[in-house]
C-alpha cells in the first residue's frame with residue numbers, strides 16, 4: 001500500500017495508450033494481432049485511445065481482450081450543425097468508456113481554455129463517459145516555481161463538477177511529452193501529492209496518472225512513486241510489445257504493494 005501524506009491509494013491503476021494522430025486500419029489490426037494471447041493482468045486496467053476512425057473497428061476486438069476504449073477529444077453538444085465535431089453520445093455509441101480532455105496539445109495547438117474544457121467535462125459526464133483530464137506545466141513555469149499555481153488553475157474546471165462524477169486526472173508535464181525527458185521520481189511524487197491535495201479540496205478522490213515519455217525502461221520506477229495510479233502513454237503505446245511491457249511493469253508494482 002502506498003502512502004503520501006494523508007493520501008492512500010488502493011485503486012487499480014490505469015494504463016492508457018494515447019495514439020494521438022497515428023494509426024491506419026491495417027496498423028491497428030496488426031497491433032491487436034501482436035497482442036496475441038497476452039492477457040491484461042488483473043491488477044491493472046488497460047485502455048486505448050486511437051483516432052476516431054479506429055474506434056468502431058477496434059471496439060469489439062479490444063473488448064475481447066479486456067481492454068477499454070477511449071477517445072482523445074470530444075465536442076460538448078449532443079448533436080447538431082457542428083461540422084467536423086464529434087459528440088459524447090457518438091463516442092458512447094462506438095463503445096468508448098473514456099475520453100481524454102484538455103491534453104496539452106489541445107490547449108497549446110488548438111487554444112482550448114478552461115471555459116471550453118468545463119463544458120466538455122459536463123457533456124462527457126452526462127453521456128456516461130469518464131473524462132481523463134490532463135493537466136501539466138510548461139518548462140518555464142516549472143523553472144519559475146509556478147508549477148502548483150498552474151495546476152491549481154487547470155484543476156479549477158472541477159469546481160462545479162457533480163459530486164461523485166467519474167473522473168481520472170493525468171499529470172503530464174508538457175516538457176516531458178514526446179521529448180524523452182521524464183520528471184524525476186521526486187518531482188513526480190511531490191507534484192502528485194499536491195494534485196491529490198487539490199482534488200481533495202475540490203471534493204474529488206480519483207486516480208491520478210503520470211504521463212510524459214513513459215516507456216518500458218522507466219515505467220516501474222514511475223509507477224512506484226506514491227500517488228501515481230497509472231500512466232497515459234503516447235509514443236510507447238503504438239507498438240503492442242512496448243505497451244504491454246508498461247502494463248506488466250504497472251501490474252508488478254501493484255502486486256508488490
Ligand code: PGA
Pocket residue numbers: 018172176177178179211212213214232233234235236
Ligand atoms: P509521450 O506522450 O508518451 O509520447 O510523451 C504522452 C501524452 O502526450 O499523453
